[in-house]
Structure formats: structure tokens, C-alpha cells
Amino acid sequence: MNASSADAHAAYVLRIADTCLILGQRLGEWVGHAPAIEEDLGLANTALDLIGQARLLLSHAGEIEGRGRGEDTLAFLRAEHEYLNLALAEQPNGDFGRTLVRQLLIDAWQMEIYTSLSNSRDQRLAEIAAKAVKEVRYHLRYSSAWVVRLGDGTPESHTRAQRAVDELWPWTVELFAADSIDQAMQQAGVGPDLASLRTAWLASVDAVLAEATLRRPPDVAQQRWGKRGQHGEDLGHLLSEMQYLQRAYPGARW
């Protein structure tokens, strides 16, 4: 593989890795603040699964890249515009309902992407995806159940859940909008045709929204490409907290 296709390949894996990492960090913000101790642990478990996936994927991306950057360097020592996570993942937690709506949208996306990546021509990526899909199946069950409870709950919880769906929906466009890197990886047999995954994703999200008596908003134009390093102010705040220790005490270990 030549240099530019290795770069595209590394960027492709980084996008999936960073989405796990940033979402895991977001969920970690709930620890000690969730509405019940059982939910505190539930969110922390999901966060740990995501960070575990991020570690494997970051290491893999570093190897493909071939510049000696390991998982820690990639996780903690990049600048904001070098993070390639989906913009949806960095959206602030808001209330518990908004966190779970965001989770549902990403869980359903991960189910589709990991399922198809488990047949990737990239052997290592296929192995990571096959392991991750089992974790995501539980995450999806957890987030779906909560979105149904809140959407079909009290007038207050319904209003809040609907507001979260309305506000987060525009960020889902990016999940299935293929750019040149996605297309190159599809041609190389590494990644799937993103547009074709959307049908299955939509079916799974629609089923939950319907049961939750929530309305799916119309698709609107793409706002930013998180996967091309275009991020909002929110990511900067998240990174300053996440990177603090490694920046202040380089090389610090447990």
C-alpha cells in the first residue's frame, strides 16, 4: 500500500476510534451524577466498553500510519482538529434523556458499521469489529429501552426526549455521508457502502422512535464534518479535561 492510501486507511480507522473515545469520555462525565447508582454503573460500563474499543482501534490506526504513534499518543496528544470523531459523539450530554437519545443514534450506527466491518478485508479491523458488536448489542438494548421509557413517559420526559431528537438529528447526516476516504476504503474492501447502511439504521431507529411516540424530524443539511476534523467549541472543553493529566505530567502512568 502506498503512503497516501495508508494515510486514508489510518484516517478511516481513526474516525471510528475517535467516535468511541469521545463518546466514552462524554459518558464518563455522568459518573457520580447519574439519576440512580444503577444508571451510574450502566453508563460507566458502556463508557468503558467504548474506551476499550477505542484503544484497540487507535493502536491499529497507529500501526497502519507507521509513524510510531501508539494508542496513548493518539488519544491524549493530538490537537482538536486532528480528532476525526463524528460530530454527534461530541455533543454535550445535556439531561439524561438527551444523553440516551445520542446514545441510541450512535449505538444503532455502530451496530451497522461493526457488523459490516466484521467482514472487512482489513483482518485486524474485522476482528475488533466482531468483538465490539457484542458489546454494542447490549448498549443498543439499554439506550432503546430508555428512549422508549422517556418518550412514552410523562409529558415532561416526552417533551425533553423529542427536543433531544430534534436537536441531535442534523448531526446524524454525517454518519452516512461518504467522502473521498470512505469511498477509497469501500473500493479497497476495507469499509462498507455507508449509504446502504442507512436503510438498516433508519429501520432500527424508527422502530424505537415509534414505540417511544417520538417524531422523526426531517433530514437537514450537514452542519460540520467531525470526521474531517471540523469541531465545535464543545470538543475543546472535553479535550482540555481528557488531556490534562498527560499534558501536565507527560508520560505519567498508574
Added chain:
Amino acid sequence: MTSEDWALFEVFIRARGGLDHKHVGSVHAVDAAMAIEHARDVYTRRQEGVSIWVVRSSEIAASDPGDADALFEPARDKVYRHPTFYQIPDEVETL
């Protein structure tokens, strides 16, 4: 609604196939389905189990600790109820 309004469920975990479900603790939840998820998240983080039962704590009928003397004391001197009380004849090979 806060978690204080949630019902209490007792959690039973089967550690491995073939073993029985053992009581491990309790969780709060609005219904049994949520209780199973909570039990999974709270009590099986370290591969403790392969199966979960939950039951509403209010559905459990319990003996009164004040009755302990009447219920359990009489068994104390019934040593012949233990198999080790009996001499096994040498002729019995497989027991």
C-alpha cells in the same frame, strides 16, 4: 419520578451452568426488565454469572427473626439427621 420511587428487586445470579442461582444483592428499578439490566450492570461486571433472576423484594415472604428460637433451635440436638451420625458397615462399598 426519582430513583427513590423505584421498586426494590432482589437479584440472583447463576455463576455457571449447572449451579443454582444465588442471592447477590438488590437493585432499584421501575420494572423487571430494567431490574435485569441493572443487575447485569451492577453484579456481573467481573464475569460473575451466566444467568440472572430478579424478584420484587415485596414479593418475598420472610421468617421473623424473633421466631428463630422456635424455628431453628429444635434442630440443634437432632444429630441423627446428619448422615455422618451413622456408622457405615464395611460391606457397603459405594456410598
